[in-house]
Amino acid sequence: MLEVKDLHVTVEDKAILKGLNLTVQPGEVHAIMGPNGAGKSTLSAVIAGKDGYEVTQGSILFEGQDVLEMEIEERARAGLLLGFQYPIEIPGVKNIYLLKAALNAAREARGEGEIPAPEFMKLVREKSAEMQMDTSFLQRAVNEGFSGGEKKRNEILQMLVLQPKLAMLDEIDSGLDIDAMKVVAKGVNSLRSADRAILLVTHYQRLLNHIEPDRVHVLVDGRIVKSGDKSLALELESRGYDWVLEESVA
Amino acid sequence: MASEEMEQLVRREYKQGFVTDIESETVPPGLDESVIAFISQKKGEPEWMLEWRLEAYRQWLKMTPPSWAHLDYPPIDYQAISYFSAPKKPEDRPQSLDEVDPKLLETYEKLGIPLHERAALAGVAVDAVFDSVSVTTTFKEKLFEAGVIFCSISEAIRDYPELVRQYLGTVVPRSDNYFAALNSAVFTDGSFVYVPEGVTCPMELSTYFRINAANTGQFERTLIVCDNKAQVSYLEGCTAPMRDENQLHAAVVELVALEDAYIKYSTVQNWYPGDEEGKGGIYNFVTKRGDCRGDRSRISWTQVETGSAITWKYPSCMLRGKESIGEFYSVAVTNGRQQADTGTKMIHIGEGTRSTIVAKGIAAGRSDQAYRGLVKIGPRAKGARNYTQCDSLLIGDQCGAHTFPYQEIGNSSATVEHEATTSKIADDQLFYCRARGIDEEDAVSMIVNGFCKDVFQELPMEFAVEAEALLNVTLEGSVG
Ligand SMILES: Nc1ncnc2c1ncn2[C@@H]1O[C@H](COP(=O)(O)OP(=O)(O)OP(=O)(O)O)[C@@H](O)[C@H]1O
Numbered sequence: 001m002l003e004v005k006d007l008h009v010t011v012e013d014k015a016i017l018k019g020l021n022l023t024v025q026p027g028e029v030h031a032i033m034g035p036n037g038a039g040k041s042t043l044s045a046v047i048a049g050k051d052g053y054e055v056t057q058g059s060i061l062f063e064g065q066d067v068l069e070m071e072i073e074e075r076a077r078a079g080l081l082l083g084f085q086y087p088i089e090i091p092g093v094k095n096i097y098l099l100k101a102a103l104n105a106a107r108e109a110r111g112e113g114e115i116p117a118p119e120f121m122k123l124v125r126e127k128s129a130e131m132q133m134d135t136s137f138l139q140r141a142v143n144e145g146f147s148g149g150e151k152k153r154n155e156i157l158q159m160l161v162l163q164p165k166l167a168m169l170d171e172i173d174s175g176l177d178i179d180a181m182k183v184v185a186k187g188v189n190s191l192r193s194a195d196r197a198i199l200l201v202t203h204y205q206r207l208l209n210h211i212e213p214d215r216v217h218v219l220v221d222g223r224i225v226k227s228g229d230k231s232l233a234l235e236l237e238s239r240g241y242d243w244v245l246e247e248s249v250a
Numbered sequence: 251m252a253s254e255e256m257e258q259l260v261r262r263e264y265k266q267g268f269v270t271d272i273e274s275e276t277v278p279p280g281l282d283e284s285v286i287a288f289i290s291q292k293k294g295e296p297e298w299m300l301e302w303r304l305e306a307y308r309q310w311l312k313m314t315p316p317s318w319a320h321l322d323y324p325p326i327d328y329q330a331i332s333y334f335s336a337p338k339k340p341e342d343r344p345q346s347l348d349e350v351d352p353k354l355l356e357t358y359e360k361l362g363i364p365l366h367e368r369a370a371l372a373g374v375a376v377d378a379v380f381d382s383v384s385v386t387t388t389f390k391e392k393l394f395e396a397g398v399i400f401c402s403i404s405e406a407i408r409d410y411p412e413l414v415r416q417y418l419g420t421v422v423p424r425s426d427n428y429f430a431a432l433n434s435a436v437f438t439d440g441s442f443v444y445v446p447e448g449v450t451c452p453m454e455l456s457t458y459f460r461i462n463a464a465n466t467g468q469f470e471r472t473l474i475v476c477d478n479k480a481q482v483s484y485l486e487g488c489t490a491p492m493r494d495e496n497q498l499h500a501a502v503v504e505l506v507a508l509e510d511a512y513i514k515y516s517t518v519q520n521w522y523p524g525d526e527e528g529k530g531g532i533y534n535f536v537t538k539r540g541d542c543r544g545d546r547s548r549i550s551w552t553q554v555e556t557g558s559a560i561t562w563k564y565p566s567c568m569l570r571g572k573e574s575i576g577e578f579y580s581v582a583v584t585n586g587r588q589q590a591d592t593g594t595k596m597i598h599i600g601e602g603t604r605s606t607i608v609a610k611g612i613a614a615g616r617s618d619q620a621y622r623g624l625v626k627i628g629p630r631a632k633g634a635r636n637y638t639q640c641d642s643l644l645i646g647d648q649c650g651a652h653t654f655p656y657q658e659i660g661n662s663s664a665t666v667e668h669e670a671t672t673s674k675i676a677d678d679q680l681f682y683c684r685a686r687g688i689d690e691e692d693a694v695s696m697i698v699n700g701f702c703k704d705v706f707q708e709l710p711m712e713f714a715v716e717a718e719a720l721l722n723v724t725l726e727g728s729v730g
């Protein structure tokens with residue numbers, strides 16, 4: 001589904017990703033862990049198409065398509081969706097309006113018509129309830145004045161409405177209290193299916209107790225230096241990253 | 251997003267540029283007392299009106315155009331302008347839409363203003379001004395039943411001379427400023443509204459202004475009077491065809507609100523801004539002033555501006571009556587090489603007067619805009635209050651926005667608050683929307699409309715929709 005090969009990325013002439021390889025199959029959940037500044041957010045931002053990153057080498061394929069040749073919005077419509085580490089506030093634009101525009105853009109790309117208003121309202125109410133978000137959030141401006149945890153839940157709400165094939169969730173657990181973590185995890189788990197995949201960026205094993213990953217990768221200094229199953233996360237939790245580094249150098 | 255991409259995005263063709271070919275009877279360019287006499291005679295005006303005009307003209311001759319505004323424009327040759335043009339046979343003016351020149355209706359169609367449809371659907375009385383003469387007025391009867399007078403200023407001068415004489419020039423005196431003096435001398439049309447005591451006008455009143463005949467400046471004169479406890483909502487919409495020469499527009503709008511009266515004046519303006527070099531746009535020098543003459547009266551200006559090569563405009567309120575209220579809500583969009591210098595003046599004279607100013611500026615391309623606001627609190631304005639909020643949004647990095655708030659506080663019991671922000675249309679907001687699958691153009695329009703929300707919600711419903719559409723057209727372009 002997603003194939004990242006030998007990816008080299010620089011930001012303002014500084015090398016951030018230095019030959020990263022990653023393959024994600026449909027139905028899988030991958031977790032990416034690693035120290036601050038390793039390049040985790042950079043990886044998901046480059047896949048989503050954010051400006052300011054220069055790919056100097058390597059390739060990214062999504063369902064066989066060359067992602068680097070696609071516009072940001074084309075990637076999203078193709079089912080590649082990024083959940084932001086720091087969701088953006090857009091004053092004056094209603095949350096529900098953004099949701100509807102996004103959903104209709106994806107439908108249009110698939111050759112479907114606009115979603116009928118009653119159907120859309122039903123869908124959004126249902127998904128809001130799943131995220132335990134009061135429907136008043138729908139009428140508020142996108143992320144404006146939302147608490148940290150509310151912003152994260154709002155990101156997942158968008159995912160639930162848009163049903164991406166590959167959801168990339170960057171530190172979706174940060175700033176969440178324990179109950180909210182469960183709600184978010186439940187939301188993410190409901191996205192799991194045989195034809196979808198999820199890429200989770202996280203610092204904490206705790207999230208992975210709720211969303212069980214198939215693969216865990218350790219990203220250090222722009223490269224994936226170790227991969228394993230979910231037990232790797234547990235090991236990282238108790239031992240930190242140093243040993244991985246030493247192992248990879250050796 | 252790269253700034254050149256951004257630039258391409260905000261560049262767009264003016265969709266409503268076209269010229270309707272209707273025979274005009276135009277005086278040769280130039281201005282002197284005989285031209286003014288010609289205008290006055292054409293309009294069948296009484297003697298006092300001609301005298302009034304000539305007095306204005308003589309004052310104008312002694313004045314010099316303002317130079318302080320944050321604008322840069324070549325000197326205007328007032329002798330190169332033609333001061334009167336009207337459809338050929340004014341006495342054969344159509345009495346209903348069926349009689350209107352189909353070409354004119356077509357013009358409105360192109361503008362997205364299907365007159366008959368709009369009039370019927372929205373219940374709006376439309377006093378359509380084509381060139382300088384009113385061509386059609388609808389719903390007049392319904393208004394007449396309510397006792398509301400809504401007609402062209404020329405008709406008013408003929409049919410209601412006492413009312414006109416009582417109020418004309420009492421809000422904006424002839425010698426007020428250079429453009430007001432010129433307008434007073436040569437104005438050819440515009441609207442007159444009188445709402446009698448206790449009457450709430452049964453419908454939104456609306457006028458569409460057009461500038462069409464080549465080389466013809468247009469000098470509208472609007473006078474709206476709300477008697478005690480009367481209310482009216484008035485909408486002015488403008489658009490102009492594509493032209494080569496810059497065109498001068500110097501309108502005067504006077505509003506008078508007596509005790510407990512409420513006048514809401516909304517403008518949605520879409521004038522041709524000129525091409526990318528700024529060539530061919532409208533010069534827009536307008537004097538708009540509201541006089542809250544009675545206690546507890548209220549005047550509210552709401553405007554959405556997306557046109558003009560040069561705009562110089564400060565709708566203002568004179569808050570004379572005790573506890574009277576002045577409001578100013580504005581969205582100004584500049585693109586290409588447009589320049590705008592706009593703002594408002596709130597002059598607090600009476601006790602307990604209040605004013606609110608919300609100004610939103612959006613600058614794109616290489617445009618430049620300034621907000622200039624004056625809040626003046628007089629010595630008698632005990633407990634006066636003002637709240638001002640100015641927000642600027644820059645699209646791309648070749649445009650500019652400047653804010654000049656002036657305050658003159660002559661009373662220590664007054665409260666004046668001012669908030670100002672300037673933000674670039676954030677790349678991360680755009681990225682966020684696009685990363686949800688929303689295309690770039692829609693994302694820009696979504697963010698810009700969100701930015702303008704506070705002002706749009708002050709517009710009458712159907713016009714808020716129109717304003718949003720207008721904004722989208724203004725910022726529309728091919729995504730590279
Ligand atoms: N626009 C930029 N300009 C300069 N450096 C940048 C820019 N964006 C990212 N970087 C640098 O790239 C490196 C990787 O950043 P990234 O955000 O991908 O790290 P991360 O692994 O997500 O870290 P964290 O766990 O703290 O979120 C950091 O050193 C960061 O400072």
Ligand SMILES: [Mg+2]
Nearest residue numbers: 040041042085
């Ligand atoms: Mg990060």
